[in-house]
Amino acid sequence: MRPEGTPAARDLRWPWWLLGAAALLAGAFARIWQLRSQMLIDDEWHAVRKLIQSGMGDIADHFGIADYSIPLTLYDRWLYEHNQLSEWSMHLPLLIAGLALLVIAPLLLRRTLELPVRVTWLGLLAVSPLLIYFSRTARPYALLALCGVLAFLALRNWTARGGRAPAWAALYVLATCLAGWAHLLSLVFTLWPLACAATIATIACFDSKQRERAARVLRGSLLLGALTGCLLLIALAPPLINDWAALAGKAGADSVSGASLYRTLLMQFGITDALSLGVVLILLVLGALRLWRSERFLVASVLSAAIVGMGVIALTQPAWVQHPLVFARYATPILPWLLLLVASGLVDTVERLRKPWLTMPLVLIALIALLARGPLPTWFYWPNQFMGHALFQFDYDPAHNPYVTRLELGPVSPFYTDLAKRPAGSVTLIETPARAHSNYMPDPWLQQIHHQNVKFALASPICGEGDWDEFPYTASGTRFKRFGRLADILEGATWGADYLVLRMHPWTLPAGKAFPWPVAWPDMRACAAKVEAKLGAPVYRDDAVTVFSLRGSP
Structure with a gap:
């Protein structure tokens, strides 16, 4: 290994900075291009219909039979009251969240992740079809992806500092509550790292060498849980009470099958075939093993949240969950972290060739191949004002998309x-x-x-x-x-x-x-x-x- 300050090390770093800049520009372009001309489609109209017939209070107190995101609909209602409701103004908060994810996610881990892993992660985030789509639609999922990154990272930083980081604790509470208010099912993911922190601290309390620190983390976890619960109760109790029957009616409606889970995984990673999925999952495992050496809490909480969170969603059997896009968007808070594990695994694989000068070109080729194997080339023709249509978003494999077949x-x-x-x-x-x-x-x-x-x-x-x-x-x-x-x-x-x-x-x-x-x-x-x-x-x-x-x- 060369010291990072040497000329040889700097020579190896500048191509990564160029790739990172290119990925950021490509991700921004994919999220912005033709956005002003896009038609509102399907579920984007739930909020419009609700806000036209309801005031702020009624919006805040209900989920609606056709689900709308409470904070986004309140924002849209404010626009409506000021004669400013338009397609662009409805899309803008989600576009900002999508662009912020590209910048914030790699930036906040700059001290612990190597530059190649951060840049590869940025590349995967930039070309992720789901994250691009979520950034272009007036639904809460781009916000959930950002809040998912912030919640897990805030808990990781808070526990690493022994529960003595009030700013990170506040960020965790804010991100979790905002995500839960925007979409109730996000809580099965964002609350999980807090449960992990409390569990690890409880076990560590039996070790005399770690007891004091572990007890402090455990007390802090309970306090954070209570504060988060109180804020969520304030925001969600009225709609839960008013619309409990509607929510209960949507549970137990449809089931996840092995085939639909497989197609959901394909959609999450933006690919269309079993071979590509197998490669991606192998990279994910390799990436988890690589990061385990330095980021045990993060890796453990992310993997367990993915398993537990998606399992809970499958067990509740929400309406339409058998469709890949529905299940994939419910799991949005964990998606950026899964892409991080894939990025880590990809870098680990190419570094095994022991040719540092070849690492970045091979990563670039892999990103281009992933983009080419996915649906993006079929979206970006001009003009295309209907990227949110099920023709493009129901399933990324045309052979399994009824809007094609x-x-x-x-x-x-x-x-x-x-x-x-x-x-x-x-x-x-x-x-x-x-x-x-x-x-x-x-x-x-x-x-x-x-x-x-x-x-x-x-x-x-x-x-x-x-x-x-x-x-x-x-x-x-x-x-x-x-x-x-x-x-x-x-x-x-x-x-x-x-x-x-x-x-x-x-x-x-x-x-x-x-x-x-x-x-x-x-x-x-x-x-x-x-x-x-x-x-x-x-x-x-x-x-x-x-x-x-x-x-x-x-």
Whole structure:
């Protein structure tokens, strides 16, 4: 080993700094690119529907039948009250959390982890498909990943200092309570390191040489547990009382099988095949053995939390847990730490070649191979406003994704195929009626055909009064850029679009009666007549769509 201050050691370090900078830039790019144009999809609408019909108090006192994250929905309601609720403002806190994870995680362990391990960890965090997705969606999971890192690290630092680090203790309480408030199931992970610390301290109390220090840690653990419990009780008791029946009804609903657990592990590590998973798990074990020499508490608490936490979730059988994405996102607080073990194992493996100059290039090749074997190359085409759609997020292996295997797009209107002849992103469409639910929106597939920008319009009240819209057209306080009102278009608004497209028939996946449109479809012939009376004759019409120009000539 060369002393780190020697010129030879510095020569070996600068490539790692370059790789770290490249990983940070790549991770930021993957989280930010096209984020302003993304459509809110699926569960992101839970918060919007709740905040429109409820005040701050009602939001704080309930979980809702369709789960929403209480602190995020309170933030969104505040935006709504100040006429600032938009797709960007809803995404911003999670983007910040996702970017902060890339910086904070390796930085806080800079004194104990070697530079190659830290940079490799940063690389895995940067290209993790799940962490990228969570940073781009208005749901709490990017926040849970950050809080999971902070909670485990804070407990590790607090115990290493013998319970005499009040700042780390406060950080643990804050991270655990915020994560638990944002998503109740995160507590099965973030409370576990505290249980580990108390258990280890209890055992150490029987050793006369460690008794004083262990007793101090044990007393501190009990105090931290009591404080954390009190704060969680204040935040969670009202919604638990008000919505206990709804929560209980969601438990025991669905089960984890061996096959679904396997596919969850694939999704967690962003890969699609058994061979790659086997390699990753071997690296994880090797990494745990490597770190065990210097980070025993951290390794023990992370591995046991992963086993116990995921086991508890599986035993409670929450609704939809058989789907890989659902189980994977519930386990988000532990994911960054699992990636650390993989990073440590990867560095350990390449260092066994005893060619220090070759370590960084081999790590870079491994990161590129992991990225290429995962789903990211299929996400980042332009324009793609639907990265949160189940086409991309239900399962990372297309052969096991029903949004790929069961697709019946049906005949595609020539209007869309003609748009493909124009430069990509040069045309903007406003489509209505439209429902931003993966099963009812053909737009990801249509956008792959026409390569143009898309916005949606609320069809009510022009097309009648109905539940086909994502939120009430009467709602004020929103500044959505991708959603607007058809009524405003008839009064002269264009939102920078070129065409208004009326969808004459509903679309579902699977097609037909197997998964019918959830509400009655409006009378689109009558609706088209109303639009024509205001905008003039359509520039295109067939059985599927009626298209009006918003720019004068087509």
